[in-house]
Amino acid sequence: xxxxxxxxxxxxxxxxxxxxxxxxxxxxxxxxxxxxxxxxxxxxxxxxxxxxxxxxxxxxxxxxxxxxxxxxxxxxxxxxxxxxxxxxxxxxxxxxxxxxxxxxxxxxxxxxx
Amino acid sequence: xxxxxxxxxxxxxxxxxxxxxxxxxxxxxxxxxxxxxxxxxxxxxxxxxxxxxxxxxxxxxxxxxxxxxxxxxxxxxxxxxxxxxxxxxxxxxxxxxxxxxxxxxxxxx
Numbered sequence: 725x726x727x728x729x730x731x732x733x734x735x736x737x738x739x740x741x742x743x744x745x746x747x748x749x750x751x752x753x754x755x756x757x758x759x760x761x762x763x764x765x766x767x768x769x770x771x772x773x774x775x776x777x778x779x780x781x782x783x784x785x786x787x788x789x790x791x792x793x794x795x796x797x798x799x800x801x802x803x804x805x806x807x808x809x810x811x812x813x814x815x816x817x818x819x820x821x822x823x824x825x826x827x828x829x830x831x832x833x834x835x836x837x
Numbered sequence: 838x839x840x841x842x843x844x845x846x847x848x849x850x851x852x853x854x855x856x857x858x859x860x861x862x863x864x865x866x867x868x869x870x871x872x873x874x875x876x877x878x879x880x881x882x883x884x885x886x887x888x889x890x891x892x893x894x895x896x897x898x899x900x901x902x903x904x905x906x907x908x909x910x911x912x913x914x915x916x917x918x919x920x921x922x923x924x925x926x927x928x929x930x931x932x933x934x935x936x937x938x939x940x941x942x943x944x945x946x
Contacts, residue, residue: 757934766841766925766936767880774932782933814879825870825882826934 726751728829730815736835737805745800745832747815755818756798757782757826758790760811767814773798774820805836839864843926843937850916850944858911858940860926869902869909870927874939880925883911916944 728749737743749756757772759782769782773792787809789801798817802809812833816826840863850856860869871883884893886902886909893900897920899912909926921944927936 759934759936764938766938767927767934768936769934772933780933783935816880825885826880828879828881830879 726827728815728817728827730813730829730832732832733830734833736837738837739806740804743802743805743834745802745813745815745834747798747800747829748796749798749815749817749827750796751817751819751827752795753817753827754795754820755826756792757816758788758798758800759814759816760784760809761814761831762811770800770813805834807836810834810836839928839930839935841926841928841935841937843924843940846938846940848940848942850913850942852917852944852946853915855915856913858913858924858942860909860911860937862907862909862926862928862935864907864928864930865904866907866928866930867904868929870929870934871900871909871911872925872927872936874923874925876922883924913942916942918944918946920944 758770759767768784771790773779815829818824818826842861869886872880874880884900889904891902897914902909923939923941925939
């Protein structure tokens with residue numbers, strides 16, 4: 725089954741404790757992206773990757789890191805989480821951008837205390 | 838700064854009625870995306886509009902794009918309860934995706 729998977733689905737952590745949210749797709753997509761969703765703000769893009777080893781900042785990259793060492797994986801790293809990073813995070817992928825729709829993962833709900 | 842504005846943000850409709858959701862964006866973009874999100878769920882793609890004048894339809898939903906006016910519409914025909922969801926539009930003029938705040942649609946019997 726073609727899908728985007730994220731882990732964990734739910735996470736409660738404390739300020740300053742490094743964490744990684746994994747994202748994996750099995751569709752051989754080139755484009756992958758991370759978003760955060762907050763009430764009233766829609767989705768805001770954090771980082772995106774056009775292909776392996778190519779990453780770019782989105783709208784709200786501060787406090788986040790990403791890497792794209794393999795085509796299928798695009799982990800999101802919070803080196804020192806803060807309470808304002810409490811949010812619902814979605815990973816997405818598409819064959820390429822600008823033509824094909826994105827497929828979204830199930831979401832990761834993160835709470836930083 | 839690129840802005841994507843949807844209106845209305847909240848829409849309550851009766852079954853069988855028609856309505857239109859509007860999506861305005863502030864910078865040039867030759868394509869636009871519509872997504873649907875059910876409560877507590879992820880997003881699923883509805884339409885990708887790739888050129889000025891593009892129109893796509895699926896079931897009771899029809900989307901159109903006017904790149905000159907920087908406007909897309911999502912028209913709902915004879916709404917049914919199953920269409921209750923939040924609808925997002927998005928553009929990607931510089932390879933980075935920008936979403937509107939979403940329109941929460943509730944269809945009542």
